[in-house]
Amino acid sequence: MVTGPIPEELGKIYDLKALELSYTLLSGQIPGSLGNLTKLNVLYLFGNQLSGTIPSSLGNLTNLLELDLNNNFLSGQIPEILGKLTRLRLLYLYHNQLSGTIPSSLGNLTSLSELYLNENILSGQIPESLGNLTKLSVLYLFNNQLSGTIPSSIGNLMNLLELALNNNHLKGPIPSSLWNLTRLNFLELAINQFVGPVPSGIGTLVNLQELYLSLNRFSGSIPDALMNLTGLRVLSLFSNMLSGSLPPKFANLTDLVEINLFNNSLSGELPSNVCKGGNLQEFSIGRNKFTGPIPISLKKCRTLRILDFPYNQITGDISNFGPYPHLVSASLQRNKLCGSLSKTWTSSTNSTVLDVAENMITGRLPPELSNLVKLEVLILHANNLTGKIPQELSDLSNLYQLNLSQNQFSGHIPPEFCQMRNLQYLDISANKLSGSVPQELGSCTKLISLMINDNSLSGDLPMTIGNLRGLQIVLDVSNNKLTGKLPAELGNLVVLEVLNLSHNQFSGSIPSSIGSMTSLSTFDVSYNNLEGPLPTGRLFHNASAKWFVHNKGLCGNISGLPTCSSTPIVEYHKATRNHSLELAVSIPVCIVIVLSIFALVVIFQKRKIQEKAMVTDARDVLSVWNFDGKLAFEDIIRATENFSDGYIIGSGGYGTVYKAQLQGGRLVAVKKLHPSEEEMSEERRFLSEIEVLTKIRHRSIVKLYGFCSHSRYKFLVCDYINRGNLHEVLENEELAKELDWQKRIAVAKDVAQAIYYLHHECAPPIIHRDITSNNILLDAAFRAYVSDFGIARMLKPDSSNWSELAGTYGYIAPELSYTSVVTTKCDVYSFGVVVLEIMMGRYPTELQSLSMGQHQELSMDDMLDKRPSSPTVEENKEIALLVEVAVACLQTSPQFRPEMQDVYQKLALQKSHSSFASPSLTLTPEERREV
Template sequence: MVLSSLEDDPRSHKTAFLQKLFDFGLGVLIVGMVLTFFPGFASAAATPGFPPEAEGGNAGEAAETLLKWKSALDDQSRSLLSSWQGGDACSRNWTGVTCDSPGVVTGLNLSSMGLRGMLGALNFTALPHLLNLDLSNNSFRGPIPSSIGNLSRLSTLNLSVNSLSQSIPSTLGRLTSLRLLYLRYNLLSGRIPKEILTLNSLLELTLSFNNLTGAIPTSIRLLGNLTLLGLMDNDLSGSIPPEICAMNSLSLLYLGANKLTGSIPPCIVNMTKLTELSLWGNYLSGSIPTCIVNMTNLTLLSLQENHLSGSIPQEVGKLRCLIALTLYGNNLNGFIPTSVGNLSNLVELSLASNDLSGPIPQEVGDLRALTLLALSNNSLNGSIPPSVGNLVNLTILLLHFNKLSGFGTLRHLKELRLSQNSLNGSTPRSIGKLINLSVLSLHYNHLSGFGTLRHLKELRLSENSLNGSIPRSIGKLVNLSVLSLHYNRLSGFIPDEMNNLRTLRHFSIGDNNLTGRLPDKICLGGLLENFTAPNNHFDGPLPKSLKNCSSLLRIRLDGNRLTGNLTEDFGAYPNLKYIDLSHNKFYGGLSSKWGCSHNLTSLRISSNNISGGMHPMIGNMTQLRVLDLSSNYITSRLPRELRGLTSLLELDLGDNKISGNIPPEIGHLSTLQKLNLGSNKFGGSIPSQLGWCRSLWILNLSNNEIRASIPSEIGNLQFLSDLDLSHNFLAGKIPQSIGKLTILEVLNLSQNSLSGVIPQSFDNMLGLVSVNISHNYLEGPIPNIKAFRYAPYSAVAGSKAELCGVVAGLKKCSGRTYSEKGNKFMILVILLIVSFILLTSLFVGAILLACQRHKSAEQDSLEAQVRGDAFAIWGYDGNMAYENIVKATEGFDSKYYVGEGAYGVVYKAKLSANQVFAVKKIHASQQDDIFRLMSLKREASALANIRHRNIVELYGYCFHPRHSFLVYEFIERGSLRRTLSDDEMATEFDWARRARAIKGVANALSYMHHDCSPPWIHRDITSNNVLLDGDYEAHVSDFGTARLLRPDTSNWTSLVGTLGYIAPSVCELAQLVICAVIYQHL
């Protein structure tokens, strides 16, 4: 009743109305005051989802920041961001910029745009609302700005595939909302910052392909939600921390290509969600944990290139989800488990380069999904099981370097490698059914005969026992790019059908018994790069298609009966690097076209019928190292343009009809090691400038018409090992300076008109092995050195004066000898001269000193050349100089000591993170320094033209008054002797690896003896001179005693090498034979 009475009262309605009006007015007043004193409140409130305390980040301010960064990029990058114009980044559709509806920048995605610049110029604090930042696959450089740590809302950060450097900033640990962090493929260094390991929201972290160092932090376990962890291809060390096993959410773990050691932690079995486990390319040891077979979700198990040992667990068949199982390059032994046949999803199975033995299990044929099967470099035996023929999807089958015999039924293959096994008999016709085969490699077996082969791209059958003729069916292989048939017993003609092979790039048929003509259209397709057919019986002209075959890189047609005019039949070959036409019947002259071959390093056309003069254009071939035109009919004079061949190592023009004087410009060939001008018609005198060729170790000027005396400058050639000046008209005395040639081995001065007494300086020539001074006018005693004591009488016979001394057949020297009388007279003369010099030197000394100080720069350069200072680099593009080597080894400090060879100490020189070299420094002993220098020079000569995977690669050499050394590749494990002397290393170096090392040395020796022309003989194969790399591959080193073996010269009778490794036949017969080197190897 009361209420109803009040509602009906008109005064109450008036009072309520006034109250509402007051409340409304008060509200308006409060709002007005807030808007007046807190203007930022309105903008903050207008953006839902962001707290009112955030300031900045509007589109206008973001646009100003981004435009400022754009201006700091290069021209090309600015053009790619041409849409960035105006003052609003959101309303104008800027490339890569994402905004929310109210106009705040929340995303920046500039991936794969080719931008270049630095991130430091971008003010990230002006972009506080960024959720996604993707700058991947560009060319940004410099450090990652620490200010990125202020982007507290960031969910995705992707800076992959750039050139960012320095360390990862610890401020990234502030990105507490981050779920995806990608920094792979950069140049980041330092340790993994522990701060980023506290980002609990992180789902994926990849830091792969950088230069990170240190151990994997144990706090990695804190990333409990991580599903992907990528640390591959860094320099991380230490062991795999067991704490990583606590990351139960991980499905992808990539730790490959680091320096991790220790064993695989057994607790890894707790990571039940793992689908891909990659630990390859580390130094992990021990056995494969048996418990790993319980990780049944694995699709990838990649453990290759470690030091794992033991057998492959038989239970591996439980991993039925596996798609790829790669265990190659370890020390695994035992049999291949038969349970591997249960892996029905397996696409790739690689067990190569282990010590596995026994047969290939039949169960391998059950792997119907397999596309690659690699079992090479093991000790597998027995025949290839027929069940392999069931692998209908197999594209690559690698079984080489085993002991397998017999073929199975193989189908659907694209690549078949069975080289270096024990296969024999005829190549089966069933191979002809491999219609998809593109690579067939059967070399180093005992096969004979061909099958019917089709659709091949590569056919390698070299070094077998194939006989008979080349089948015409090979002409049907129209896709063939590589055909290698060298070192067999093939005979007959090359079929005309070979002209159909228009895609050939490599054609090798050398060292067979083939006859007839070469295929006329062999280069009709214009792709041929390598054409080698040496040591056969081919005749007739060159193929016409070769004249315009500008793609050619290498030609070897030596040792045949080919004819043709060199001037007309050869064209211009701008890419040619090597050509050998020796021992044929080519005629004509050397045209100017050869001057266009600027890349040519070796030109050999010896033993042909070439005539005419040498064209001056030959001086344009500045890369030439070998020029051999010996045994031809070349006439006229030597062109002075030869001085342009500044890289020349060997110049052989012997046995021609070249006349005129020896040009003094030849002294500018400072790198020359062999000079043969013998058996020509040279006249005049020996130029004194020849003494500038300080690298010479073979000099032959015999059988010419050279007159005058032997220049004293010949004594400057202190590396000379062979000097032949015989059959000339040389007169006068033998110069005293010839005694400086202390390592000379062969000296022939016979059939001249030399007179006087043999200089006493001969007593210093302790390296002399063979000497001939017959048919001269020499007199007096013969020097009492080994070379004369063992010399036959014919070496001193025919002298027009009286010789006496130690040679059998000569009279003994009695009483006072010519030498003694001459010595007394010489002493008197010397005393008078010395007295005169002492008196006059006081007056002219100051003048001489002043002249010396004012010598021109050109003279200084020439003197430096004559002194023999040299630094040369072969096949290396980096920056390397004498000072860098000395600095890297701190003046050859003992802490960089690696080992010691016959003539020098080896040091490790690390010029940068990726540049590690071995430096062999010559011993500094003064007594036999010249012997060691010669050894160093001989080793440089031997390795300069040798390229083989089992021979240590030489990068360069340095001859310097202070330090002389060789620079070559660094081989990690050191010498074979070191490995065998260490119990742990010797155990690891098991029989399979030893057999592989023996094969490597044998391959190197085979290459030196048979593939080098002329052959190289090492002469000191010992365990110290065989180096082992990380994969136990053998590399032959220390060529200090190496010599060329020439079948047309006499054998050497000096004893070199290491006692205990020298063949008894050498000691007994005093002959150098290839068998002696093989003995050392055995």
């Protein structure tokens, strides 16, 4: 294995025709002396740790036919002089950190057949000169920051087979010249800002096999001309603004393997022969307006892996669906489906998601559902299911979400539910269940949400309910027939947000332990037989009286409730007579004292305000800020010269960050929200970040000093962290070297501690929702600070189901593709990605799914960033532990990911060989296209 820098002496082998040094451990810069090898035909340096710029001397290699520098850390601009390599057939520069614009001189490389510039930081427009490359068969420019429109000259590339421009900032309509590329078999334009209708000219691309136009702003109907593409295997148009019905000849596309039309406004009935070719594996048309029956061909499509059509108005009997031997996910909720869950559904033994909620499904649940041993999500709420809940469901050991609410289930709650050790969300409310609440339910210790309300349950609430210490979102047992005293063990549920015990027959007093439940935001015990004083505690200071109405005799210092008297009623009149004289004397005295104190306070406060208004020294001028922020607004306008571009230190999708020095000398970072047509959304995002940051006090989380909501601007003022973000540091060659292994380990631990604090020490817990290397700031000593809480949410019951997909591509947890439930495990997944990014020195784009059963091992030496000095023995141990933890965090199934508390403790104690379920890490050098 070759290691270290490329020797300068190689430049003296003047007759060398091929130099292949790929996938070694080469580091350092490409020596300029290689430009002396003028007879060179092939130069392969890909898959190394090379850094620095591409030397301009390579422009001397005029005999070069193939130049491959992919998968390194090369930075800077692509040299214009490369345009002199006119014999070049292959140019691979992808997966580096190249910036600047694409040189127009590349249009001189008229012999070029393949050009790969993808996965860099290239900006500016695509040069018109690329239209000169008429021999080009592959043009990959995806995952950059290119802007403007697609140049019409691209239509000259008549030999082009593959064109990928996805994940840029391209806009405008697609030029009509693109439809000249009749040999094209792969077209990827997703994640841009293209507008207008999908042009009918696309029908000329008769050789097209894969078409990706998703996540743009296309409108209008799907053109009939698209049906000319009879060889099409993948059609991805999701998340646009398409409308109208599907073309009648849609069934002509018999080679289709994947159809994704999710999140548009399409309507009408589905084509009758949508699975006519027998090749269809993914059918995703959710969140549209489709009506009519399910086509028979789709019901009998045995090749299906993903069947996804929620939020439509589709009809049909699901009893005769399937069998689907390869089915992984079925999401059919909120339609007009009828029938029963027949045994054919139980043959899909690879299924992980089954959601047919909010339909008209009837009959009993087949016990054979227990055959679906890989099932993770079972959602059947709001149907007309009857009979008993099969105890066999307890065999679904991977299940983490079970919702059977709003049905007609009867009988008892199966005590065997406790065997589902990974269950986090259990909702069996609004049924006809009877009997007692089983004590065994207290063994489901991973439960986050438990809803058994609106049934006919009776008996005591078992003490074992206090074992569910992980309950965070809600415990709802309301509208039952429960009796007896409230167990004091309820006080163990210290992270619980909502506790609803209303409309039962509970008696006795409210346990004092309830007062220590500091996370409670709602505590409803109305319509019971409770008596005695309310507990002390924060919640009961401003509690709503409606939570306590219709009880036997509750009292407390809450408006609407009688106050609790320490004097017995029978002694009332005697006590009144004995104290009447004392009251007559004491009341006037008290009034005089109170008025005197009030006058003094007013005078003091007025003087204090005047003093603060005159502060101009180094004291904390930010402490005087309020919501209007008059002082804040004027100070920041002055410090940034009215938000001049010269003060910009960063910019993101929702705001620009400025560096400002206040009059007292303090440096702060000012995050100003971008103006937008979506003002309400901006306001919510702004208030969300304020709400979160004002509740946080942690060393590894950026501190908020103040905020301003002004008619012209909205901004936050936070600590100024002078090193920039982690992503920028890892991209900078010198800083990445300076970020040695000791510092990298410390950064990972800082981030782990910050997320642990958000999840486990904040009440209620806070989900960040966008943990990325861009949102981790580093100070001069490379200490890490988590920032940007613009989409963070408190884990409250009214915000546990979010329909919008928030976060950054590549860091978002995979379950958010099929469920809207956002949990702390989403942050855990993102943390795993960031840790690998720290270890590898770049985003781990080659990381394959850890749940697909692949077990090809990769040595640690191959994986680690080669820019810092080699780690010591002790550092190697900590790195191995971090990678082990990261892989566990990247589990596809959230219930198999550790809690951040476990992660933090493992790292703090430096314990390896943990109980984390962590399959082998699999990395391949293959190029991966992502949408």
